[in-house]
Amino acid sequence: MNEDKLQVAERGRDESQYPVSRREFLQGLGGGVVILFAVGDPPATGQGRGGQRPDFNAYLHIGEDGRVTCFTGKVELGQGPMTSLAQTLADELDVSLDSVDMVMADTARCPFDAGTWGSTTTPQFGPILRAAGAEARAVLIGLAAVRLKVPKDRLAVKDGVVFDKTQESRKVTYAQLTKGKKIERHLESAPKIKTVGQYNLIGKPINRLDAVQKVTGRAKYAGDIRLDGMVYAKVLRPPSHGAKLKSLDASAVDGQEGFQVVRDGDLVAVLHKYPDLAEQALSKLKVDYDIPEPRFDDKTVFDYFIKNAGNGRVNGKPAGNLDTGARLAKEVVEQTYLNGYVAHAPMEPHTAVAHFEGNKLTVWASTQTPFGCQRQLTSDLGMPSENVRVIAPFVGGGFGGKINYDQAIQVVKIAKIAKKPVQLAWSRADEFFYDTHRPAAAVKIKSGVDASGKIVLWDYSIYGMGGRGASLFYDVPHNRVTIYQRHHLLKTGAWRAPDNNTNSFARESHIDLMAARAGIDPLDFRLRNIKDEKFQRVLKAGADKFGWTPAKKSPSGRGYGMACGFDVGVPVVLFAEVKVNERSGAIQVKRVVCAQDLGLVINPEGVTLQVEGCITMGLGYALTEEVNFAGGVVRDENFDTYELPGFSWVPEIESVLIDADDEPSKGAGEPAIICMGGVLVNAVYDATGARLRQIPMTPERVKQALAKRA
């Protein structure tokens, strides 16, 4: 870029040619350099602010004070994008990490973003953000070359200072360069970004930028917003999903000093200036509901699913011919695997605040999808979208559950009637009820191995959920995946690596079962049947770290298990060691090794943290977590009956990353969790000879399986 072109960019900007939203975004930024960029497909059409999405969905700004600000619609849920994105940007721009500010998840200040979920932040966002950083750096170098009268290739940058490599005292800061300038660039073609050896920050462990706020209690979550005149709402939770409110007598509460009862259709809430008093008053409402007959409960759900499966549809690309596969098989093994509903149970229940001022509405919500929430509110209320602002402050965990923002919809309805600012935080019982649970599902597998230990048949049927993680990465010539109809009485939704936990549990249990029948070591069996080289590398690296050796007999009594999985482009393998108390049925996981190929790793510390998070959370669904329900009635209301993993459950965790710096980055928030069911089932089998077909492996189920053991 030469100086002339820059001058044109500076002077020749015609504000009116931009969509409303772009102008809005750029207003108030002051001078400096702005780089606009789009992630993934440019969001050029469709709905957004002012009915128009801008043609970019993130931007960065280098202000006249030299500070760098990145504006993105991503949400900080705990997985650390605030830190990893800032780190990426600082590196590419050659500025110090503490000169970068992140403005996140505010629909009025950040351009459109679809939502924060599914390990997409690092892989999709990272490369573009780096390109934007590189572009900004190039612009600044261009300015510096003119200012210092030094050719560009003689210039270098450190900590935001551009200097002449031959004479370091000849230098100028980013702040000096941006002063009095207003330069706007749109990232069209990707500029050259740094390569592996040039990183200063990428790939280095650094501490979280939000750590100090979080350890001092200063970090603000939606429930920490305080507004003048704000009251707290508590919603009346219906006794069952599908229940209809027949009658309501609120006279014991409504109009009592300080209390107000608000009703909008079936939504009923008590308002008070103290949330605890609002909650208490709920029990004084006299209500009557029509409750639908329960069709099934947590015990009968799987039978119901299989009996009412309807016609399935084939998922993905089937291969070969199942009959041929069956003929080639030495033995055909058929088995059904079951997995219940689980709750997201973030420590922060869904919370939101709604504030109407004149014709404008501001909502603070713990949500993974602030823009989706804004769009929904805009259409519900018939308000112009520029008048509806949604902000997701720090969010206390999401795991997929906060893709849903029902609490925000509720609080807006309530605030509209109450005509004052209202905060609504779901109680823990509300959270268990309104949450979108991971669906319960049954998986039926019919498979066969030939005389050489090669899998030749794989007929895989899914009841109750979808097919993420169901496509086979084993090399099987005759295979098919079929998905059958779903029937759910509870709300269901995405739960950390949706479907893949159950699919991986079923597949890997079955693979182990086949290996045992064929008399082949589980690692060897997998290596023989997975051709993919990357996968092979991961398998070997994990086995190495774990110290896997073939057992003399199966089960070996050592309590060793392994399981593979594939999620969001990442091959992952887990090895585990367990101890089973045969009297009590309790399982203690001693050690877990996780090997995965994540491509280029931006912040290894962040990855290790995610792996530990995945494995710990995975202990829950593998060992205890299961939602108790009957029809639409959710029986679990708190952590006494719904047990989350505690400190004593956590095994020694080791993470192995395959060196792949020249490959694109992949997200680490999900892959490691998907094998936890499978690896523990296999380890329990190796410890005891009892193979569980259903998770979670509660002590009851373990004892039953032990009793049935041959």
Added chain:
Amino acid sequence: MNENISFTLNDKAVSVNTDGERPLLWVLRTDLGLTGTKYGCGKALCGACTVIMDGMAVRSCVIPVSNVEGRKILTIEGLAKNGKLHPIQEAFAKHDALQCGFCTPGMILNAYSLLSSNPEPSRQEIIDGMEYNLCRCGAHTRIIRAIEEAAQEMKGAR
């Protein structure tokens, strides 16, 4: 029944006039505006609401505010002194002993109580002492490490 309740909060005398049955948690969060103490379950099952009462960790969601009359309460906001983080806070930050951070204030204060009654805990004693503080993000391993380091640090300072 409203009553006057006076206590020491983060080294300052405070008094509130409210229904003494109300949980301390909500009086802190609403009446007194200290939002660092979190709600996670309301039934003494998660530890997010942990505060220190006369040196011991308690779960403020089940403590009627009338019980704190005349007592000393320490919340997360009162732990750093003169802008300097407490060693436990330092260690949590340094070891990334948090993700979403929602359980963090309760974790830190529970660890504070643990270390004041047992300044040199074994790893197992840390695990036992922290067992009923829940973290959904799975920061457990880091939290244990942070507490170990904080114990060392505090020992050096004594």
